[in-house]
Amino acid sequence: MTKDSLEAPPPAPDRDVELPWCTPKPATEDVRAPELVRRIMASPSYREGDRDVDFLDRDDMRGVRLMLDYQKAETLLQAHGIAHAIVVFGATRIPEPARAAEAVAERAAALAAAPQDGALARALAVARRVADKSRYYEVARAFGRIVGAQEGQHGNRLVVVTGGGPGMMEAANRGSHEAGARSVGLNITLPHEQYPNPYLTPDLCFRFHYFALRKLHFLKRARALVVFPGGYGTMDELFETLTLIQTRKILPVPVVLVGAAFWRRAFDVDFLVEEGVIDPEDRELFWYAEEAGEIWQGIQAWYKRAGREITCTAPEVLRDR
Incomplete structure (x- = not known):
C-alpha cells in the first residue's frame, strides 16, 4: 500500500457517477424491457424475505414465526426493564x-x-350471577x-401482567394505571378481534400469534399467579401453572385463587386427592383469598417462608433457559 493510498480520504456517501444497475434497461434498447422488468419486480419472489408476509405465512415458515413471536416481546420487555410479573387472570365476561x-x-x-x-x-339468572361476581x-x-405502588420500591421491575383483555384483567391493569405504574x-390474535383494554401501557401491550409463546411469556417473569373467577381460558392458565409447579418444571410461585365459593365448586381439589389422581401435597400448591390486601399479604408471606425475594437480579422461574 502506498503512502498516497494511506492518506486518501474515505469515499463520499454518494457517488458522482451512478452504477450500471441503478437504472433499468431502457425501451430504446429493447421495447419490451420496461414491462419485463415491471413484471419481475412485481413477482412475490422479488420481495425481501422479511417483507413478504405471504411467504412468512407458509406452513414451512412456522419455525421463523415462532421465533419472532417470542423474540419481539422478549426484546422489548428487556428494553423496558421488565424483570418480574404478578400475573392476573380472570373472566373477560365479568364487567x-x-x-x-x-x-x-x-x-x-x-x-x-x-x-x-x-x-x-x-x-336473567345468569346476569344476576355475573353481577354478584362483579x-x-x-x-x-x-x-x-x-x-402498581410497589413498582418504584422494586426498581421499576415488578409489574402487573394480564392477557390484556376486558373483565378481571382490565380491572388489574386499571388499578395499576391509577397508581401511575406501568402494566x-x-x-392473542383470534378469529374475532380482541381489543386491548385501555389501561395498558402502550409500549408494553403485545399481540401474539401462538398461544404457546404467549404462555411462555406469562410465566417467564412470573413471581405470582392471581386467578379470579373465570372460564376455559382462565382455567387453562391456572392448570398449566399448577402442572408446571407440581412437576417442578418451574420453581414454585404463589398461586392465589380469588373467590373461594366459586373455586371450590369449579375445581374440587379434595375430590382429585380422594380419587388418587393427585397427591395430598398437590392440594397445597395454591390457596384462597377474597380481598386485595389479603392477596398481597399472602404473596409476601409465601416468599418469606420460602426464604426468597419477590424480586431478584435475574429471572429464576423457568428452569429450561
Whole structure:
C-alpha cells in the first residue's frame, strides 16, 4: 500500500457517477424491457424475505414465526426493564359492577315484557350471577393499585401482567394505571378481534400469534399467579401453572385463587386427592383469598417462608433457559 493510498480520504456517501444497475434497461434498447422488468419486480419472489408476509405465512415458515413471536416481546420487555410479573387472570365476561347492574336491568325488562320466555328467564339468572361476581372487578382493581405502588420500591421491575383483555384483567391493569405504574398486556390474535383494554401501557401491550409463546411469556417473569373467577381460558392458565409447579418444571410461585365459593365448586381439589389422581401435597400448591390486601399479604408471606425475594437480579422461574 502506498503512502498516497494511506492518506486518501474515505469515499463520499454518494457517488458522482451512478452504477450500471441503478437504472433499468431502457425501451430504446429493447421495447419490451420496461414491462419485463415491471413484471419481475412485481413477482412475490422479488420481495425481501422479511417483507413478504405471504411467504412468512407458509406452513414451512412456522419455525421463523415462532421465533419472532417470542423474540419481539422478549426484546422489548428487556428494553423496558421488565424483570418480574404478578400475573392476573380472570373472566373477560365479568364487567365492572355498574355495567353488570345495567345488564341485569336490561334482561329484567325484557323478561317483564315476555314473562313466559324461558330463555329470557335463564339469561336473567345468569346476569344476576355475573353481577354478584362483579364485586371481584373492584378487588382486582384494588390489587392492581397495590402492585402498581410497589413498582418504584422494586426498581421499576415488578409489574402487573394480564392477557390484556376486558373483565378481571382490565380491572388489574386499571388499578395499576391509577397508581401511575406501568402494566403489561399479552394479547392473542383470534378469529374475532380482541381489543386491548385501555389501561395498558402502550409500549408494553403485545399481540401474539401462538398461544404457546404467549404462555411462555406469562410465566417467564412470573413471581405470582392471581386467578379470579373465570372460564376455559382462565382455567387453562391456572392448570398449566399448577402442572408446571407440581412437576417442578418451574420453581414454585404463589398461586392465589380469588373467590373461594366459586373455586371450590369449579375445581374440587379434595375430590382429585380422594380419587388418587393427585397427591395430598398437590392440594397445597395454591390457596384462597377474597380481598386485595389479603392477596398481597399472602404473596409476601409465601416468599418469606420460602426464604426468597419477590424480586431478584435475574429471572429464576423457568428452569429450561
